[in-house]
Structures are given as structure tokens and as C-alpha cells.
Amino acid sequence: MTTPAELIARSNRLGSDPRNTNFAGGNTSAKGLALDPVTGENVELMWVKGSGGDLGTLTEAGLAILRVDRLRALTSVYPGLDREDEMVAAFDHTLFGKGGATPSIDTAMHGLVEAAHVDHLHPDSGIAIATAADGEALTATIFGSKVAWVPWRRPGFQLGLDIAAIKAENPDAIGCILGGHGVTTWGDTSEEAEANSLWLIDTAASFIELNGRPEPFGPALDGYAALDKKERLAKAAALAPTLRGLASTDKAQVGHFTDSEVVLDFLARSEHPRLAGLGTSCPDHFLRTKVKPLVLDMPAGAPVEDAIARLRDLHAQYRLDYQAYYDRHATVDSPAIRGADPAIVLIPGVGMFSYGVNKQTARVSSDFYTNAINVMRGAESLSTYAPIEESEKFNIEYWSLEEAKLQRMAKPKSHASRVALVTGAASGIGKAIATRLAADGACVIIADLDLEKARDAAAALGSTDVAIGVQANVTSAAEIQAAIDAAVLAFGGLDLVVNNAGLSLSKPLLETTEGDWDLQHNVMAKGSFLVSKASAKVLIEQGMGGDIIYISSKNSVFAGPNNIAYSATKADQAHQVRLLAVELGEHGVKVNGINPDGVVRGSGIFSGGWGAKRAAVYGVSEDELGTYYAKRTILGREVLPENVANAVAVLTGADLSHTTGLHIPVDAGVAAAFLR
Incomplete structure (x- = not known):
């Protein structure tokens, strides 16, 4: 008796091994009998992976459930290739009960084949045979009568009929x-x-390994070998802001970088320009990588400035070429062009940059192009790589069914495609800000003195597609630069910076030492300056605008007792906001500040001794300090880290796109700190 659990287990095993298929690629099915509650009789059903799912993580909720008799009855009303897309809507009339997940375009491939269990996969070894110029002959040689050849046909009902036959x-x-x-x-x-x-x-992979010719990508190119690790990461970080800005010309993108051996070896070989120009073949590949990548045609050692200038020229040409590709094949019924920027950029000696609407999409695009390189290697080892025709690629890329899938996607969150760096973010206000920005769709870099805590805070927000933790002492320009380099290599660039790192020593003037003064000014005044300076370089180079936020304090305008060093440095930060708002405005960078009242709960500063000292100043116990602060406000409310995070989200969201140089009080109303 077939059960969905049996199908899911098989799917998960197959999908978890990248040798078998790629992320969200392929589908599996099983047929079996189940009781029809209407008739009380058994009926043959098919469970099949639904549209948009991933085999490696498939659950029962991701299965579409159809009646096999009704699905096969569709052959009698199939209107032919010219109207094939209509058959996807017809699948809805074959669903059993509520039907489960939405049926995919490959449903016919599973339902029309007379077999209880069917797998459709995208293994590199199999696609290498499928894209070889003499793939049909190779299929016969490698597999004999056990495996048949099916000429290229776009996925759909007719392909299901072909395979069944x-x-x-x-x-x-x-x-x-x-x-x-x-x-x-x-x-x-x-x-x-x-x-x-x-x-x-495995048979295809073994045949390629045993029979493939050496150096399928040609001999090594002089000057194109991989740079050493440190040098290539430094060059990648230097190029990343420019590349992200170029890749985001039509729509903001998140980036991913890889310097895998597969990519570096491909780019070091003489045939890589020809093969990259041919583009990918498998529909799952080019839907995510576009028809071809942008390839820098310069050796590995080319100076960064020269590489940037050349990349700008190549990008302009890429956009013209893509527009021409669209114009060659578009009809009056085609969806509008979705953007002419590359999804994949290849830099010899350095690696591959990939782009998407979020980090997962960018990373998966990178994986798919790596798959494509493996496919090219296999095909070139045995024959000649011969992908499907450009017109066929266009027909799939701008397929009405693909457009419908895109239109069904959820509306992006307010900070989607934005990359945020938050300092002092492993606890307190910084952690709350990072949490809010991640919840709003941003990719977040949590920077903190304590690397382990930074990584733990990042892990609490999700996978590395959402957040990473880095160590950064904001008084060190070198550590700040390292954190920013980590940010642009992880997510492609930077959009939003929050200067939150801070500390406080509560002392009257006569007890404040020169060391106390220097410490607080180094961390907050100097630290904010260093972070803003290094970040602004990235923001300007990207050309995408951005936000810099200073977490200042009501003490920047309010003369509280016994904290001259803290309040003076907060006033310094407050004026940095005004100065940088004026200076960076021409680049579309907004600079704003937030002035909280004392945030006691969850605060690293207050738990580190500041709370006890401030409580002593006001003559209350430390556990009453939050209540004391609340009582002295107009609204009578305690200020929490989340309240400050809310202000950051609003200031950096679309609704305040025309606001810069502003300080927002988040103090529940302290009249003495009203801005004038």
C-alpha cells in the first residue's frame, strides 16, 4: 500500500544529496489506492510534489493529490501544443478532496506514465548527457536499452505524453x-x-569519469589562476559594492559570493568565455541564473580600479544584449521584461557573485551556476556542450505560467533586499534592533566585542541567509573594516548602519578621570565616526542610497547629574548626525538619530554597573530604576529596547524616505529633553 510518508522519505533522501538534484529542482510521485468518502470505494490517487517545493525538505503539506482516472481522462480533451498551458488549470479539476499543494507543470509527466512511482531529477551527470551534442548516441552507449532518449520539449502535458509513450x-x-x-x-x-x-x-557519472577527456575546459590561461585566499577575498570585498550597485540597477538585490574550487578552475581555463557565453540549459538553471553570466575579461591580477571600470562597461553592454534578447523573442502576449541586470558575475582569480531578491535566492543561484559548470564539464568531456536554443530559453523564462508563479509570491516586507549592520548588537537595544530588522526582511550583520555572543544572537534570528555574527571593536578602524568586508562578502553590500555600540560610567566631574573620558569618547564618538566613515564608502560606491542611524540619548540635550563624559559624547554623536546628513545627502544617504531615555530592561550598559550607579544618584533601588524613569515621563511608560527598535524600523522604512538630520525622542516624554 502506497503512503505519502513513503514518498516523502524517498524524496527527502534523493533531494538531500546535491548529486541527485538541486534545490527546489525535480519532483517525485507515487500512486496508490485510497477510500473515496463519497462512494465508499477505493480510488487510485497520485501524490506528487507540488509547485515550488523542495525535495530535500518536502513534507506532506507540499504534496498535490490527484485522481489518476480524471488526470488521464484529460488526454481526450488535450488541445495540442499551441494551447498546452491551459492544461495546468485543468489539473484543478482532477484534484482529490482539497487537493493539497498546487500541482506543478510536471504533473502530467508523473500521472500519464504507467508506473506506480516516478522520479524526475536534475543531476549534473544526467544533464551533462542531456546537453551533449550527441546526447542520444551517448545515451544508447552508456545505458543500452535500460534508458531511452527523449528529445528536448518544454515541460508540460505533451512531454508527459512523450514519456508515457x-x-x-x-x-x-x-x-x-x-x-x-x-x-x-x-x-x-x-x-x-x-x-x-x-x-x-551513478552510471552516467562513472562513464564521464572513466571516459572523459582531460582538461575539458581547455588548458590553463596565463594570468587567470586563482589568487591566494587572502588576496582574492580582499579583492572580492573591494569589488562587491560596485557589483551590487550594478546588479541592482533595475531592482535592489542581495548578493552572495563563492570562491569554490569548481568556479576558480573554470575561470582559469581557456574555454570559459565560450562556454559561459552559451549559457545554461536546464530550465531550473537559467530561470535562476539568467541565460548567461557577466564575465570579467581581465586576468586575476588586474588592479581593482581597472576591474571596476571594465565591469561598468561590461554591465552596460550586458543590459543592451539582454534587451536585444528580449526584443528578439517577445510577442504581444509576453510578460514585460523583468530586468536586464545579470544574476551571475564571474571574476577570474576571485570567484563568483550571484544576486537575488533575498540571500537564499542569491545563494541558490550560485549553486545552480555551479551545477551548470559541472554539466558543461561533463558534456565537454565526452562531446560538445550544446544547450537548448535561445528561443526556447526565452519561452521558459517568460512563460505565462512562470509569470503567474511570480505573481503569486508574497508581497515583500518593508526591509526586504536591505542589508543592515548593527554594532553592539549581541544584547540590549542593539539585539532588539537586529531582531526587528530581520523580522522586517533585512539581512543583518550583528557586530559585537564578544564574537561568541554575536554568533549566538545571529543564530537566534535564523540561518546565515538571515544573519551573521562578527567581532568588532568599534575603536579599531581595522576591525570595523573587517566587519564591513564580512558584510559585503556575506550579503553583497550594505544599506543600513546602526551606530549602537556604547558604554557608560556614572561619575561626577571631579571623579571622572581622563581615562574615563577617553574610553567613552573612543567607543561612542570616535567609534561612530569610524563606522560611519567605513560604511559611507560602501554606500557611495553602490549608488543605492542608504541609512545611517545613531542611537544617541536624551542626555545629548538634557543636562543630567553625574555623567559628564557620557552626556558629552552623546552630544558629539548627535551633532555627527547633522553633519553627515548634510554631507551624504547628495548620495541619497539619510542620517538620523534616536534619543532614548534610560533603557533598563535587557540593557548591557545598565547590567554592567551603570544601573546601580544611576539608581544611587536618584536614591532608589536598582530594581526600581525602570519604574523611576517611567514615573518622571509625561506618558508614564518605561522605555524598552523594542521601542527603540521600532523607531529604527520607521526611520529606515519607505514612509520616511524624505527625512534626514532628524533626532527622534524615544523617552515616553521628558520635557527637559524636548528638541528645540
Whole structure:
């Protein structure tokens, strides 16, 4: 008896191994009997991975459930290739009960094949055969009668009919190679289908390894070998802001960088310009990587300034080429062009930058182009890499069904595609700000003196697609630069900087030492200056505008007792806001400040001794300090870290796009600190 649990287990095993398929690529199915509650009789159903799911993480909620008899009955009303897209909507009429997940375009491939279990996968080894110029002959040589060849056809109902016919005509076959696309296999049991899939993948990989020619990408190019690790990371960090700005010309993008051996070796070889120009082939690949990458045509040792100038020229040409590609193939019914910027940028000797609407999309695009390199290697080892025609790529990239999928995506959050660096963010106000920005869709770099705490705080926000933790002493220009380099390598660039790191010593004038004064000014006044200076360089180079926020204090305008060093440095920060707002405005960078009252709960400053000293100043116990602060405000409310985080979110959101040089009090109303 087939069960969804059996299918999910098989799917997870296959999908968790990148040799079998890529993220969100491929689909699996199983057919079996289930009781129809209307008739009380058994009916044959098919469970199949729904649209947009990922095999490695598939759950029962990701399965579409269809009646096999009604699905196969659609063959009698199939209107032909010219109206094939209509069949996706027809799947809704074959669903069982509520139907589960939305059926994908590959549903027919599974339902029309006379097999209880079907796998459709995108393994590098299989696609290498599928994209070889003589793929059909190679299929016969490698697999004999066990695997059939299916010429390229766009995914859809007709492809399902083709595969069903192939299986019926080839009783010994356990699967087929889909020209330009991937592989499909089947079996009478789940175990047999999985074994057949793995056999096909492993057999193709072994054949390529044993029979492929050496140096399929050609001999090494002089000057194109990988730079040493330190040098290539430094060059990548130097190029990242420029590249992100270029890749975000049409729409803001998040970036990802990899310097994997696969990428570096490809770029070090003589054939990489030709192969990169041919583009990817598998639909899952080029939907995420675009039809081809942008490739810097300069050796690894080219100076950064020269590389930047050349990249700007190449980007301009790329946009013209992409527009021409769109114009060559678009019809009156085609969706509007989605943007002409590259998704993949290849830098010889350095590595690969990839871009997407969020970090996961950018990272997955990188994985897909790495898959494409592996495919090219396999195809060139045995034959010649021959991807599908450009017109076919366009028909899939601008497919009405793909457009419909994009339109179904959730509306982006307020800070989506933005990259935020928050200093002193492992606790207190900084942690609350980082948490709020991540919840609003931003990628966050948590910078803190304590690396372990920074990493723990980042992990609490999610995966490294959401946040990373870095160590940074804000009094050190070198450590700040290292943190910013880590930010641009992790997420492509920087959009939003929060100067939050701070400390306080509560002492009257006569007890304040020169060391006390220097410490507080170094951390907050000098630290904010150093962070803003290093960040502004990235923001200006990107050309995308941005935000710098200073967490100042009501003490910047209010003369409280016994804290001259703290209040003076907060006043310094407050004026930095005004000065930088004027200076950076021409670059679209907004600079604003927030003046909180004492934030007791969750504060690293207050728990570090400042709270006890301030409580002593006001003659209350330390555990009553928050209540004391609240009682002296107009609203009678205690200020919490989340209240400050809310102000950051509003100041850096779209609604205050025309506000700069402003200080917002977050103090529940302290009349003596009203701004004048």
C-alpha cells in the first residue's frame, strides 16, 4: 500500500544529496489506492510534489493529490501544443478532496506514465548527457536499452505524453534522458524507483569519469589562476559594492559570493568565455541564473580600479544584449521584461557573485551556476556542450505560467533586499534592533566585542541567509573594516548602519578621570565616526542610497547629574548626525538619530554597573530604576529596547524616505529633553 510518508522519505533522501538534484529542482510521485468518502470505494490517487517545493525538505503539506482516472481522462480533451498551458488549470479539476499543494507543470509527466512511482531529477551527470551534442548516441552507449532518449520539449502535458509513450514502447527501460533538461525514472515500488534513479545517476557519472577527456575546459590561461585566499577575498570585498550597485540597477538585490574550487578552475581555463557565453540549459538553471553570466575579461591580477571600470562597461553592454534578447523573442502576449541586470558575475582569480531578491535566492543561484559548470564539464568531456536554443530559453523564462508563479509570491516586507549592520548588537537595544530588522526582511550583520555572543544572537534570528555574527571593536578602524568586508562578502553590500555600540560610567566631574573620558569618547564618538566613515564608502560606491542611524540619548540635550563624559559624547554623536546628513545627502544617504531615555530592561550598559550607579544618584533601588524613569515621563511608560527598535524600523522604512538630520525622542516624554 502506497503512503505519502513513503514518498516523502524517498524524496527527502534523493533531494538531500546535491548529486541527485538541486534545490527546489525535480519532483517525485507515487500512486496508490485510497477510500473515496463519497462512494465508499477505493480510488487510485497520485501524490506528487507540488509547485515550488523542495525535495530535500518536502513534507506532506507540499504534496498535490490527484485522481489518476480524471488526470488521464484529460488526454481526450488535450488541445495540442499551441494551447498546452491551459492544461495546468485543468489539473484543478482532477484534484482529490482539497487537493493539497498546487500541482506543478510536471504533473502530467508523473500521472500519464504507467508506473506506480516516478522520479524526475536534475543531476549534473544526467544533464551533462542531456546537453551533449550527441546526447542520444551517448545515451544508447552508456545505458543500452535500460534508458531511452527523449528529445528536448518544454515541460508540460505533451512531454508527459512523450514519456508515457517511450515507456510503453521500451519495456526494458527504467527511465529516460530528457534532452537539454534532466532525467526521469520509474519503478513498481518506491524502493525500485529510488534505486533506478540512483543507478542512472551513478552510471552516467562513472562513464564521464572513466571516459572523459582531460582538461575539458581547455588548458590553463596565463594570468587567470586563482589568487591566494587572502588576496582574492580582499579583492572580492573591494569589488562587491560596485557589483551590487550594478546588479541592482533595475531592482535592489542581495548578493552572495563563492570562491569554490569548481568556479576558480573554470575561470582559469581557456574555454570559459565560450562556454559561459552559451549559457545554461536546464530550465531550473537559467530561470535562476539568467541565460548567461557577466564575465570579467581581465586576468586575476588586474588592479581593482581597472576591474571596476571594465565591469561598468561590461554591465552596460550586458543590459543592451539582454534587451536585444528580449526584443528578439517577445510577442504581444509576453510578460514585460523583468530586468536586464545579470544574476551571475564571474571574476577570474576571485570567484563568483550571484544576486537575488533575498540571500537564499542569491545563494541558490550560485549553486545552480555551479551545477551548470559541472554539466558543461561533463558534456565537454565526452562531446560538445550544446544547450537548448535561445528561443526556447526565452519561452521558459517568460512563460505565462512562470509569470503567474511570480505573481503569486508574497508581497515583500518593508526591509526586504536591505542589508543592515548593527554594532553592539549581541544584547540590549542593539539585539532588539537586529531582531526587528530581520523580522522586517533585512539581512543583518550583528557586530559585537564578544564574537561568541554575536554568533549566538545571529543564530537566534535564523540561518546565515538571515544573519551573521562578527567581532568588532568599534575603536579599531581595522576591525570595523573587517566587519564591513564580512558584510559585503556575506550579503553583497550594505544599506543600513546602526551606530549602537556604547558604554557608560556614572561619575561626577571631579571623579571622572581622563581615562574615563577617553574610553567613552573612543567607543561612542570616535567609534561612530569610524563606522560611519567605513560604511559611507560602501554606500557611495553602490549608488543605492542608504541609512545611517545613531542611537544617541536624551542626555545629548538634557543636562543630567553625574555623567559628564557620557552626556558629552552623546552630544558629539548627535551633532555627527547633522553633519553627515548634510554631507551624504547628495548620495541619497539619510542620517538620523534616536534619543532614548534610560533603557533598563535587557540593557548591557545598565547590567554592567551603570544601573546601580544611576539608581544611587536618584536614591532608589536598582530594581526600581525602570519604574523611576517611567514615573518622571509625561506618558508614564518605561522605555524598552523594542521601542527603540521600532523607531529604527520607521526611520529606515519607505514612509520616511524624505527625512534626514532628524533626532527622534524615544523617552515616553521628558520635557527637559524636548528638541528645540
